[in-house]
Amino acid sequence: MSTKVAVVTGGNKGIGFAIVRALCKQYKGDVYLTARDVGRGQAAVESLASEGLKALFHQLDINDLNSISSSAAFFKEKYGGVDVLINNAGIAFKVADTTPFAIQAKVTLETNFFATRDMLTHFLPLIKAGGRVVNVSSFVSCRALSQCSPALQQRFRSEDITEGELVGLMERFVNEAQKGEHKEGGWPDTAYGVSKLGLTVTSRYKPGGF
Structure with missing residues (x-):
């Protein structure tokens, strides 16, 4: 029987790190902590090792299509696929951050929605x-x-929303935010919230609402 494998994106800190730690304690298979920064990722693995937990490291930047495709090829070759994938990597600007909303919208949606969608693809x-x-x-x-x-x-909330329509709506939010017209377009003043709304709709495995 081939070895099972679990992969966690953005696993070097926060929720991702806690997920990796829990998997190391309970999952019967290899657990990969992935992160875009090699140094931070390896440091996180070493931290877990100091607790007597074994995690493996693989560099993965979800904002880089080449990184995603090469990582997918790595897990296919080594394990024949993936048993558990946890898409945790994301970004959130702090409330007090003075970065213009237009930039926050673009950067946040690129990571939390579009890059995660690339991971799924x-x-x-x-x-x-x-x-x-x-x-x-x-x-x-x-x-x-x-x-x-x-x-x-x-x-x-619709039962017939398609992936294409959802992508179009997320693109529309970013475009309207760039023009400072997102409120007029019916959007809330939260890039993080919209990015996670898009991810939640993406994650619906069957028709239905929230």
């Missing part, structure tokens, strides 16, 4: 029978939904 074909994919979203997505216009809420 490349890794879903590798998920073994009985495998699992977990996308780490946030309760903030529900709050963002409630602050959207009725028309946007209807589309996000």
Whole structure:
């Protein structure tokens, strides 16, 4: 029987690190802590080792398509696929951050929605029978939904929303934020919330609402 493998993105700190630690204690297989920064990733693995826990490191930057594709090839060759994928990597600007909203919207959506979607595109074909994919979203997505216009809420809650339509809506938010017109377009004033709303809708495995 081939060795099972679990992969966690953004695993060098915060929630991702806690997920890796828990998997090391409970999962019967190899656990990969991935991070875009090699030094920080290896330091996190060493920290776990000091606790008597074994995690493996693989460099993975979800904002880099080449990094995603090469990582997918690595796990396919070494394990024949992936048993557990936890899409945890993400970004959140602090409340007091003075970065213009237009930039926050672009950067946040690029990572939390579009890059995570790229991960799914490349890794879903590798998920073994009985495998699992977990996308780490946030309760903030529900709050963002409630602050959207009725028309946007209807589309996000609809049973027939397609991936193409969802991508178009996320692109529309970024474009309107660039022009300072997102509020007029029916969007809330939270790039993080919209990014996680997009991820939550992406994660729906069957028709239905929140």
